[in-house]
Amino acid sequence: MSESFRSDKFLQTKAVPILILITGLTLLWMGNQEFQQFQAEVESYVPARPDNSTIWLLIFGAAASVAGAIGLIRDRII
Numbered sequence: 001m002s003e004s005f006r007s008d009k010f011l012q013t014k015a016v017p018i019l020i021l022i023t024g025l026t027l028l029w030m031g032n033q034e035f036q037q038f039q040a041e042v043e044s045y046v047p048a049r050p051d052n053s054t055i056w057l058l059i060f061g062a063a064a065s066v067a068g069a070i071g072l073i074r075d076r077i078i
Contacts, residue, residue: 014072021068027061 034054 017068017071019068020064020071024061024064024066024068027057027064029061031055031057031061 031054034051034057038051038054
């Protein structure tokens with residue numbers, strides 16, 4: 001009985017922040033890949049900006065990573 005209580009507590013307190021952190025890191029990786037591709041395509045003398053999707057991937061990835069890390073540190077579900 002004690003063992004199932006521990007696993008239930010883990011699922012309630014750690015699983016969601018871990019998934020959020022993994023999702024955030026994945027979004028950051030995808031945003032970085034798109035940004036690297038953007039830089040490779042554009043010559044240094046051409047003023048250009050990255051796509052909106054790249055910027056949003058980086059923003060949401062950073063936010064999700066921070067939220068997941070805070071959730072793991074605080075021992076609560078965000």
